[in-house]
Amino acid sequence: MIRRLAAVLPLALSLSACGDRTEKAADPAPAAPPPVAATTTTPEYKATPSPTLEAVKSRGYLTCGVHPGLPGFAYPDVKGVWQGFDVDICRAVAAATLGDAKKVRFTVIDNKDRFGALQSGRIDVLSRNTSWTLARDAGLGLDFAGTTYFDGQGFMAPRALNLTSADELNGARICVQTGTASETNLADYFSARGLTYTPVPAASEEEARNAYQAEKCDAFSADVSALAASRSVLNSPNAHVILPTVISKEPLGPVVRQDDPAWSDIVRWTVYALILAEELGVNSKTAEGSLETASDPRTRRLLGLEDDYGSLLSLKKDWAYQAIRQVGSYDEIFRRNIGADSGLKLERGMNALWTAPKPGLLYAPPIR
Structure with missing residues (x-):
């Protein structure tokens, strides 16, 4: 009996192994993984409507509150035309939103009325040497759209x-x-x-x-x-x-109402576009030519040549290009109003790019 079992056992094991091979061969081949869809750098998000932007488009111009007269920052020249660093920030916003830097009306705002004028809706943006503080940001229903000048x-x-x-x-x-x-x-x-x-x-x-x-x-x-x-x-x-x-520490920059976050984004990213333009070597003189020659994806996105990030701001594809071409990059705006080409001749200091030989605090998030 023992001999008989010993003879049968190897045969049973052999048949079992053959059965396993047969079952595995009968299994269907595993399905190939689905192809990976091509990605795009333009996020599939929807723009948030901005009542302020709609009002600006409806009236055909931006209203900007400025200092009564601060050389280099906001002052009317001999012809009554407003000039200055803060003035140019508003012109850049007008170019980005309306396609024309000239479509802005400046309202003189004194120190006591600067926040009230914004809260009441008399102006769309306040661009007037105003420091960003917690009390002003959280306590007045206002938003600081970014820092354009680091001061003290x-x-x-x-x-x-x-x-x-x-x-x-x-x-x-x-x-x-x-x-x-x-x-x-x-x-x-x-x-x-x-x-x-x-x-x-x-x-x-x-x-x-x-x-x-x-x-x-x-x-x-x-x-x-x-x-x-x-x-x-x-x-x-x-x-x-x-x-x-x-x-x-006195971080200065444009101020908007807190009840329109989409408008805050528009003003904020207009400022960032000016900073990115300097970082990427694009300015008012080279912007148009860059439309034909730019190969750096960062520059192409900034100028609206690739993808459509303007749509996320409810703006045209060339919103940043218009601001840069018509008003200039950050370094151009700084130099002609308060820097080396101005009467103030202020050094860049903390307002230098983070990548400068003597690094400053100027830093803009990427457009992507």
Whole structure:
């Protein structure tokens, strides 16, 4: 019996193995994986409607709130045409939204009314040396669309005083504009250091500048950019210096209403397009030619040659191209208004690109 089982067992195992092979051979071949669909860099998202954009298109022009007169940033020239860094930001938004940088009307907004004018709908965007702070962003129903100029509060004093630091102003009379962050920053700085000063309040930058020139105060404190603008129109600009002490962070940029996030995106990405243009080497003089020669995908997307990112903003495909061609890249706008080609001759400093030999803070997210 044992011998018989021993003889049968190898045969059974052999048949079992043959059966396994037969079943496996009978199985259908596994299906090939489905082909991977071709991808596109244009996200299949839908644009969010913007009531502000519709209003701008309906009336045919953008309304922009600007400073009454700050050299380099916003001022009417001898022909009454508005010029300046902040003015050009609004012109770029007009070019992006309406295809024409000239389709913008400027409204003079004083310091006390700048937020009210925006909240009430009198203006579509406020482009007026305004600092981005938590209280303003979260407490006024407003959005800061981005930073166009990184600034800080400083001090201007007569060169004859031979000052090297704001700490040497202990006991001094200091002109400062009321109702501004500068007023609070000044008090905080002196208090934290146990120093004293006598504030000489002024209702406007012009009034503060005039008081300083009339020697009603020993120093004038404001954003460094505003001090440079004020110094440029003093009787003897070279007789005054801006001290190296900077006592605050003042990120300046355009402001919009918080109830229209799609409009915030439009203004924000217009600013980013100007920065990206500088980074990619595109400007008002080369933009048109780049339509024929650009090979870098980043440049082609910026100019609207590839994909249609403008549709995500409810804008035309060439929205960024129009802003760059008609107004310029960030470096062009900076240079002609407040940089090397202007009377202010401000250095790029923190406002240099993050890729510059001396890197700054200027950085724009990619268009993709």
